[in-house]
Amino acid sequence: MNYDEFIFSIEKDSIVPDKLNVHLQALWYDATGDWQTAHGLIDHLEDRTSAHVHAYLHRVEGDLWNARYWYNRAKQPEYKGDLKDEWVQLVKMLL
Template sequence: MNSIEKDNTIPDKLNVHLQSLWYDAKGDWQTAHDLIDHLEDRTSAHVHAYLHRVEGDLWNARYWYNRAKQPEYKGDLKDEWAQLVKMLL
């Protein structure tokens, strides 16, 4: 179990994208999605695509990858999550 899975307090000063990924890592998909759902920028669209992959809605994920101008990620969800976090830090 990594430190994010153990700690239930969201770290201070995370941007909305990292907040969304934090909630996803905690198993709270709905909060993660609610933080991103209304945003229109490419980074939000990229996180949104990932979240729809987590949900299993691949058609919707493809739509958001397209909006993000990113290729559809085909690898493991944990790897995509880690790549997104690395990109956002």
């Protein structure tokens, strides 16, 4: 799946595509406004990629202290830009 197909799936589908990994599933749900499901997919995972997505999700929530904690766990710098830009970068990185 490429980026355009991913965006199309958000705009046209009501069910997350089954071929997406858990990180992309979380970002898909976040884009549909379902933060709880997105967070629920990620919050129990320990790998660095999950921590990176987790950090982004806490930025969305507005919990910057928690986001910083997860950026640190991901060994990533804290993202200071627009949330939409970070979402796009994460999706493109994971595709």
